[in-house]
Amino acid sequence: MNNWVTLLGMVGTVLAGAFAARATRAASKATADATRAAAVAQAEPNQRAADLASFQAIRDDMQDELDETKTELRSLRSLVRSFAGYVTDLTTQMRGHGIEPPAPPDRLTEYDRTGV
C-alpha cells in the first residue's frame, strides 16, 4: 500500500514539475510578447513622425516640380503668342505685296474654331 502511495506521489511530483516547467515556458513567451508589444507601442509615435516627415518631403518635391512645369508653360505660352503675332505681321506684309500666304494647318484652324 505504502509503495503504491509513494509511487503515486512520485508520479504526481514529476507531473507537477513538468507542468511548472511548461507553464514557465508559456509565461516566458507571454512576457516576451508583452515586452515586444510595449516596444512597438512606444515606437509608434516616432514612426508616425517619420512617416509625416516623408510625406512632407514628397509633397515639397512634387510642389517644386509643379512650379517648374508652370513656369515652363508660361514661357511657352508667351513664345506661341509672340510667334502668332509675328506670323500675323508676315501675313499682312505678304498680302500687302499681293502674295496670298499658304492656308494655315488643320490644327490652327481647329484652334481658331474651338478655342482649344
Place this chain on the structure above:
Amino acid sequence: MPCRAARWLHRTLGRRGEFLLIIGIGKTCWGVSFLVDPPSTAGLQLLTQWCSLRHWAWLWIACGLITFGSALLRIGRDRYGFIAALIPPAVWATAYTSAALSGEYSRGGFVAIWYCTSHVGVILWAATVPEHSVPPAPRRARKGKAPS
C-alpha cells in the same frame, strides 16, 4: 530610503521573483524549525522509516534555498525554483496520504489536501504568471439581428 529599496527589489525580482523569494524563505525556515525542535512525527511514518525528521529537514532547506536563489534569475530560468518548491510539499502530502490510507493518522487526508492545494496548487498557479502581459484583443461584436 526603505521605499527606494523596496522599489529596487520589486524591479529586480519581478512578480515571479517576489513569489519565489517569499516561499523560499518560508520553506527554509520550516526546514530549520525541524532541525531546531523536531515536531511530532504523527502521520509522517512513511518518511521516518528511512530517517529522522532532522534529516528530512534538509530537503526543505535545500529546496527552500534553490527556490530563494531562483528568485534572482530571469523568467524562464526560474523554472528550477518552482520545481524545487514543489518537491517538499509533494513529499509531505504523499506521506500524509499514506498515513491516512493506512489508518495511522486520520487527519492525514485533510493535511495532504492542504499541502496539495495551498502549497502545490499555489506554486503551479504562480508558475503560469508572466512578468508582464498584454490584455486579450477585444472581441468583435457578434453578427446578428438588431433588436426590433
